[in-house]
Amino acid sequence: MENGECRNTLEELNMNYNPVIDLGRIIYKGAEATLYKGKWFDKEVLVKHRRPKKYRIEELDKKLRRTRTILEAKMLISIKKCNVPVPQVFEVDLNNNWLIMKYIKGQKFKDLIGKIDKSKRKWYFEQIGRYIAFMHKNDFIHGDLTTSNIIITKNEKIFFVDFGLSMKSIKIEDKSVDLHLIKRVLLSTHGQYFEECFESLINGYKLEYGNKSDEIIDRIETVESRGRYIEKNKRKN
Amino acid sequence: MKLKRKICLGIECTAHTFGVSILDFDGNVISIINDTYIPETGGLHPRKVREHHLECFDRTITMAMTQANLSIKDINLIAFSQGPGLGPVLRVGALIVRFLSQKLKIPLVGVNHCIGHIEIGRLKCGVKDPLTLYVSGGNTIISAFESERYQIFGETLDIAVGNFIDAFARDAGLQHPGGPKIESLAKKSKKYIPLPYVVKGMDLSFSGLYTAAKNLLKSRDYNRRYNLDDIAYSLQETAFAMLTEVTERALAHTNKTEVLLTGGVAANKRLQEMIAYISNEHNAKYKVVPLKYTGDNGAMIGWTGILKYKEVGADDIEDTTINPKWRMENVEIPWRS
Incomplete structure (x- = not known):
């Protein structure tokens, strides 16, 4: 097939392309987006819809929702390439600002932590640490690492979700802040398991990242000592 | 007696x-x-x-x-x-x-x-436990009462929003205080010029926005393609959309049922309109502190x-x-x- 022909076929496809999508039902409504569990062709999918915000002018609103949808899709696709398990993007519908991705059956890691035994918990956190190192090695910053943004499937597979605040950065600072975020969550939400969990996470991280990780891990304390963060004050009192 | x-x-x-x-x-x-x-x-x-x-x-x-x-x-x-x-x-x-x-x-x-x-707002507006957006010349803070303190959920990373508006007004040759003047200029325009929109989680940054708005004044297109009214309109729309987005996020995060708007910039009608809109959307009671006490x-x-x-x-x-x-x-x- 010649190049010209190929393009023609694609153009033809694009012109007649009507996605077969059924939004299904709402499973979560956040401040910015609504999540639907729906059908795309005959696949079960998750649709993330960034809702229009009437308080801001249309021009700005359109631009923001469009760039953020594109950014999230781009990040998901590139991060998947570094062997980090994230949902696969099927389609980006920029007319509606829909991000259509694979629906991952499982539960939030947050709800699972208390139900499993110690060695299992350690294993999970080591894996999570390794995956975070994978991302950071390739200069991807998640930006919102919490235990509710990690999904565990029935086969004990780990998935990272919600890349709405993610970015690309080579700065040690940004990587430390990313680790600091999950430390903060562990302290505030899973205080009784904090020591073992964070230790395993750092172990996994070091194992994957190698020598360079020391600088990042050391920096966490500097980030904390700036006093912008609440937990530190609480611990002092 | x-x-x-x-x-x-x-x-x-x-x-x-x-x-x-x-x-x-x-x-x-x-x-x-x-x-x-x-x-x-x-x-x-x-x-x-x-x-x-x-x-x-x-x-x-x-x-x-x-x-x-x-x-x-x-x-x-x-x-x-x-x-x-x-x-x-x-x-x-x-x-x-x-x-x-x-x-x-x-x-x-x-x-x-x-x-x-916050306290004068609680006294004068009849709210008990509000999420407060405090915007003035020196501060830009989103705060709510949690674990016995007024915790800061979001704030500016560089300059305050009032400081930014006043500083821009000064560059445009308007006298201090610039806020009310920018507000009345903005009412005359409907033309939006894209400006940097910087929100990081629940934190905000206005310094890039300030530089961009200031550069518009120096540009060759100034008073040709657009005038001061358009810049005033655009910078208000951008800055206030940032504030509103962060407030909405904090509102969803804290689950508060009241929103209080205070500080010098709270006198701005456009900002009031935007905050009122999201409060309504989240079924929260919206109050702005009376002018005498803002x-x-x-x-x-x-x-x-x-x-x-x-x-x-x-x-x-x-x-x-x-x-x-x-x-x-x-x-x-x-x-x-």
């Missing part, structure tokens, strides 16, 4: 306003006088503000006393703003109240300025001082040193726990 009510003198002295207010311990404001420093050119120079306050404090306090029909001997408590603010200015305020307190043997309490804004004033300091005094008593003179970088989450709130 007339019941003897207890009276508090509140003195606000953190930035351009020297505010004096006399109120009773039930929260009734008897008199409220502000003397605001307005620079002829440029922004607020701490030294000049200090000179202004030193020159006017006697007159202002006397005026408040006469208006309330009271003498300085009727005062049972003095409350003053201990921080955060401009160092030299805070020092003047502390000097005045310490002198009065020592000379007349009146108990003295120091108050955090930001908390004053800007810096003595009443907010006085009222917070009363709350503190009722719970823990007066401060020792050693504890009344100023604190120019006092974060509100470091303040204990005994009257709410």
Whole structure:
């Protein structure tokens, strides 16, 4: 097939392309987006819809929702390439600002932590640490690492979700802040398991990242000592 | 026989306003006088503000006393703003109240300025536990009461939104204060020029927006393709959309059912409209602090001082040193726990 022909076929496809999508039902409504569990062709999918915000002018609103949808899709696709398990993007519908991705059956890691035994918990956190190192090695910053943004499937597979605040950065600072975020969550939400969990996470991280990780891990304390963060004050009192 | 009510003198002295207010311990404001420093050119120079306050404090306090029909001997408590603010200015305020307190043997309490804004809002707007958006020339803070403190959920990473608007207005040749002038210019336009929109989680940044808006003034297209009205409109739309987005996120995060808008920039009708819209969408009660109490004033300091005094008593003179970088989450709130 010649190049010209190929393009023609694609153009033809694009012109007649009507996605077969059924939004299904709402499973979560956040401040910015609504999540639907729906059908795309005959696949079960998750649709993330960034809702229009009437308080801001249309021009700005359109631009923001469009760039953020594109950014999230781009990040998901590139991060998947570094062997980090994230949902696969099927389609980006920029007319509606829909991000259509694979629906991952499982539960939030947050709800699972208390139900499993110690060695299992350690294993999970080591894996999570390794995956975070994978991302950071390739200069991807998640930006919102919490235990509710990690999904565990029935086969004990780990998935990272919600890349709405993610970015690309080579700065040690940004990587430390990313680790600091999950430390903060562990302290505030899973205080009784904090020591073992964070230790395993750092172990996994070091194992994957190698020598360079020391600088990042050391920096966490500097980030904390700036006093912008609440937990530190609480611990002092 | 007339019941003897207890009276508090509140003195606000953190930035351009020297505010004096006399109120009773039930929260009734008897008199409220502000003397605001307005620079002829440029922004607020701490030294000049200090000179202004030193020159006017006697007159202002006397005026408040006469208006309330009271003498300085009727005062049972003095409350003053201990921080955060401009160092030299805070020092003047502390000097005045310490002198009065020592000379007349009146108990003295120091108050955090930001908390004053929230407390007067709670008193005057009938809200109990609001999420507060406090926007002024010196502060941009989204705060709510959680684990016994006023926690900061989001704030500016560089300059305050009021500071940004005033500084831009100055560059455009408008006189201080620039906020109201920018607001009226913005009403004349509907043409949006894209400007940087910087939101990081629940934090904001206005410095890039300021530089971009300033560069528009220097551009060749200025007064050809667009004029000052268009820039004013665009910068308001961008900055306020940022504030509203962050407030909405904090509202969803904290699950509060009330939203309070306060600070000098709260007087802006467009910002009020936007915050009211999201409050409505989240079924939260929306209140904006009345104009008399939105800007810096003595009443907010006085009222917070009363709350503190009722719970823990007066401060020792050693504890009344100023604190120019006092974060509100470091303040204990005994009257709410």
